[in-house]
Amino acid sequence: MGILKFSVPEIFFGRGSLKYTGMCAMRLGAEKIFFVSDPGLEKSGWVDHVFKIIDKESLKWVYYSDISSNPRDWQIEKGALLYKKHGCDVVIALGGGSPMDAAKGIALVASNGGRVNDYEGANRIKHPLAPMIFIPSTASSGSDISQFTIITDMERQVKMSIISRTLVPNISIIDPMLLTTKSRELIIAAAVDALSHAIEAHVSKIASPMTEVHSLKAIELIIKYLPLALESRSLDHLEQLSMAGTSAAIAFSNASLGLDHALAHTLGGMLDTVHGTIHPILLPQVMRYNLCECTDKIAQIGKVVLGKSLASPEATALAGIEKLEAYFQSLKVSTRLRDIVPDRSTLPQICKMATYDSCLLSNPRTATVEDMMQICNGVW
Amino acid sequence: MGILKFSVPEIFFGRGSLKYTGMCAMRLGAEKIFFVSDPGLEKSGWVDHVFKIIDKESLKWVYYSDISSNPRDWQIEKGALLYKKHGCDVVIALGGGSPMDAAKGIALVASNGGRVNDYEGANRIKHPLAPMIFIPSTASSGSDISQFTIITDMERQVKMSIISRTLVPNISIIDPMLLTTKSRELIIAAAVDALSHAIEAHVSKIASPMTEVHSLKAIELIIKYLPLALESRSLDHLEQLSMAGTSAAIAFSNASLGLDHALAHTLGGMLDTVHGTIHPILLPQVMRYNLCECTDKIAQIGKVVLGKSLASPEATALAGIEKLEAYFQSLKVSTRLRDIVPDRSTLPQICKMATYDSCLLSNPRTATVEDMMQICNGVW
Incomplete structure (x- = not known):
């Protein structure tokens, strides 16, 4: 056996675990949340549901949902600008692989600068990212657990794999209730x-x-x-x-x-x-x-x-x-x-x-x- | 299924993984390390080995080894006093369950105050602990992975279980080379x-x-x-x-x-x-x-x-x-x-x-x- 590394976020798993979202954000020191989701989850009511949970803790938030089903480099850059403009400090993503991968990209660019394309490949991220809480709505892209994010480079028309232990979210909240609307x-x-x-x-x-x-x-x-x-x-x-x-x-x-x-x-x-x-x-x-x-x-x-x-x-x-x-x-x-x-x-x-x-x-x-x-x- | 929680430290596993100790301490922001081990590991040469690895990163350290095989409440308090006196910021423990459990107790008391006995039971720790890097020398007490620490209350003559997610170390470095001297x-x-x-x-x-x-x-x-x-x-x-x-x-x-x-x-x-x-x-x-x-x-x-x-x-x-x-x-x-x-x-x-x-x-x-x-x- 060579030297192996094993890294897993803290996991909350089970029906109703969504209710821990606000508490987790508080524990991570949140004051203003950058909340990423997509129009599909807005329509199904889950985005509003999470808003209500966050509001209970009197936390401020900025919402971003300009994410396509294979998230694109320019969508990341637009999100990172918004994150910095509003001085956010914790990222919450609700959705399938696309909003979660996008949220990782945004957290990455917001804290490390440059373009998301600069980080393609393994272990190229230098600075720690803002704390991330991910709530997957599919079973499962795995972005809520993984060291990976996959972003499309629009110019080269290729999906870039970005791999780093710092891309593992702090907390993954996996609530099977979200699957019932799929x-x-x-x-x-x-x-x-x-x-x-x-x-x-x-x-x-x-x-x-x-x-x-x-x-x-x-x-x-x-x-x-x-x-x-x-x-x-x-x-x-x-x-x-x-x-x-x-x-x-x-x-x-x-x-x-x-x-x-x-x-x-x-x-x-x-x-x-x-x-x-x-x-x-x-x-x-x-x-x-x-x-x-x-x-x-x-x-x-x-x-x-x-x-x-x-x-x-x-x-x-x-x-x-x-x-x-x-x-x-x-x-x-x-x-x-x-x-x-x-x-x-x-x-x-x-x-x-x-x-x-x-x-x-x-x-x-x-x-x-x-x-x-x-x-x-x-x-x- | 009810709601389940799953928490595991970041793990480095394999022969030679000990060499990552200094790098990990740096990544956790260490300036002065509180290093806990025991006389047995001093004698076998492993304590000196870790000192050399820490010294390569020019990190300062304080060493504490007044730990018995079932660590006692007063040993924790003595260690916490030393930790605070020297203004340490990261805890490294090398050893079996006893030095690791003691190190958790010391990190707990140093950051939360009171006596270690105040925290007996589940989820009674309020404030985050200093970052912890644990290097187990037996296979295995599990203290390097677990949410537990077991400390003996000398007055009641009982082993207290203290359980909290904040007792999971940040990083566990598991190097099987350490077992060869057992x-x-x-x-x-x-x-x-x-x-x-x-x-x-x-x-x-x-x-x-x-x-x-x-x-x-x-x-x-x-x-x-x-x-x-x-x-x-x-x-x-x-x-x-x-x-x-x-x-x-x-x-x-x-x-x-x-x-x-x-x-x-x-x-x-x-x-x-x-x-x-x-x-x-x-x-x-x-x-x-x-x-x-x-x-x-x-x-x-x-x-x-x-x-x-x-x-x-x-x-x-x-x-x-x-x-x-x-x-x-x-x-x-x-x-x-x-x-x-x-x-x-x-x-x-x-x-x-x-x-x-x-x-x-x-x-x-x-x-x-x-x-x-x-x-x-x-x-x-």
């Missing part, structure tokens, strides 16, 4: 995203026993509870998906991700697709590609997916991947790349740009542009 | 203590999926690696015990403990015995007592201990407890209470005092003084 499509996209986080973190070159227990738990919960949650929409099942998303995020924040996410970030940056829709297409093929380098690890995943081991690790691993493909098909989501990429001739450029994504560093098997082209053509 | 007895005592942390946390009334994955992983690692580590003394095996102790601590810090620890704290307070020697005596009997309230949970433990499930959860649970008893016997440690308690007539008083221990609150089954007497008589 559509079927958003529940699937978030759960499939969490599943891909867990699977890529599990086979990562920097996975450790501390992350592996969380990645396997996340896979187990999603395989079991996503179909049940879609059918019942019950809070009990949605709560299990929340727990799965959180476990997956603890794993990937500390073990990083791999080839599937390197490609997904590039595709998302170019095509502005919903991140979660890409994994059912790429993930099984990426697992097959990685198999020779981490058979035992993929067999552990297979054992969870299948509920049993077969005669050999290879057999368990392969049967697990097949079962996963059938699982994605049963969700009636697209499993071919042509449904998402309008022009096949852009694939070489996509694969080339993916080689610069920092997630590739922890993928168990090295991948060249040609390897990635083969994967993409295989699922075209 | 005796066979200390390795066993620490591993058995970690095993009892994991088992009691696993069946705790406030366990959650986030803690259960860590408690089961800890049990798996200790059962497998303690015998190997005792035979080989290899760094690879000791490192696995370190990881087990850390996982157990993540579990118990967030899920708390139970009846075995309530009794162990009281016994330790009265008899000043090494904490780890008590569990092989009490733990299997406590598991039998709890069985009717958490059969499935003890069956999960049994499955890990046995490496398989039997025909029913009851059968797996019971066989697991028996295997655990055989495991303790194979370690050639005492498994009868008479070897530790000199006078049987003190048992009623011990059991009465144990009813006040806060660990009892999370035990899966309520226990009266009579229940505890029955357990103690059963293993006399």
Whole structure:
């Protein structure tokens, strides 16, 4: 074992935990909160709900919601200007990955200066950020747990990964009540995203026993509870998906991700697709590609997916991947790349740009542009 | 699920991670460090080693080592006076549970005033503590991870449990190199203590999926690696015990403990015995007592201990407890209470005092003084 680092925010988890928001802000010394959310959460009433909780503590706030579904560099800069203009001191984000990633970017630029693009890559942030409290509304992008933020560089049309321990929020408040207003499509996209986080973190070159227990738990919960949650929409099942998303995020924040996410970030940056829709297409093929380098690890995943081991690790691993493909098909989501990429001739450029994504560093098997082209053509 | 809270320090884990001590102190804004350790670690050379690392960053320090193996209230007060006299700003503790628990007590009293005895129980600490960096030398008391500190009240002759999220250190640096200078007895005592942390946390009334994955992983690692580590003394095996102790601590810090620890704290307070020697005596009997309230949970433990499930959860649970008893016997440690308690007539008083221990609150089954007497008589 090499030297490993493990960092997790303080977590409040459970139905009704939202009520701790004001108390947490007070504890972090808040006087004026910079509150980031989006129009969807305004419409569903949750933004007003949080306002009421903050108001109980007589805290001042500034509200910012000019965030698109893949947050853009200029949106970060606009937010940071507003933050500084009003002299805010604590950041609260309510939403899916986009408002949370944007809030991290804003906290980063407000305290470290420059443009968000200056910090692309790992460990380039020098100064501490303002305290952050994140309230995720999907299960789960993991931004409320993770050391990552993903911001789109509009000029280069690429999703930048920014990775630093200082991007772990101080407190994550995970209230499954927020999931009850989500559509079927958003529940699937978030759960499939969490599943891909867990699977890529599990086979990562920097996975450790501390992350592996969380990645396997996340896979187990999603395989079991996503179909049940879609059918019942019950809070009990949605709560299990929340727990799965959180476990997956603890794993990937500390073990990083791999080839599937390197490609997904590039595709998302170019095509502005919903991140979660890409994994059912790429993930099984990426697992097959990685198999020779981490058979035992993929067999552990297979054992969870299948509920049993077969005669050999290879057999368990392969049967697990097949079962996963059938699982994605049963969700009636697209499993071919042509449904998402309008022009096949852009694939070489996509694969080339993916080689610069920092997630590739922890993928168990090295991948060249040609390897990635083969994967993409295989699922075209 | 109710609302659960999960809090873990930032962790640096692995051989050689000790070298990050100075960098971490700098990052926490240290100018003058209050450094707590004990004569044993001075003799083994580790105290000097840490001094050299701190000196590289040109940091000033004050050293305190007047700590006994079950730290006492007056030792905390003496340390807090020294801390304030010298205007220290960051606490570093190097050692087993005793120097780390003492360091927490000192940081607490230095910042919150009064006597350490004023804070007995849960959530009674009002003001934030000075930043703390802990370097455990055993695998593991868990004090480097946990929300707990255990200090002996000399007047009442009782071990006080103080529990607060503010007692979680900022950073835990876990370097398995430190284990290589430990005796066979200390390795066993620490591993058995970690095993009892994991088992009691696993069946705790406030366990959650986030803690259960860590408690089961800890049990798996200790059962497998303690015998190997005792035979080989290899760094690879000791490192696995370190990881087990850390996982157990993540579990118990967030899920708390139970009846075995309530009794162990009281016994330790009265008899000043090494904490780890008590569990092989009490733990299997406590598991039998709890069985009717958490059969499935003890069956999960049994499955890990046995490496398989039997025909029913009851059968797996019971066989697991028996295997655990055989495991303790194979370690050639005492498994009868008479070897530790000199006078049987003190048992009623011990059991009465144990009813006040806060660990009892999370035990899966309520226990009266009579229940505890029955357990103690059963293993006399």
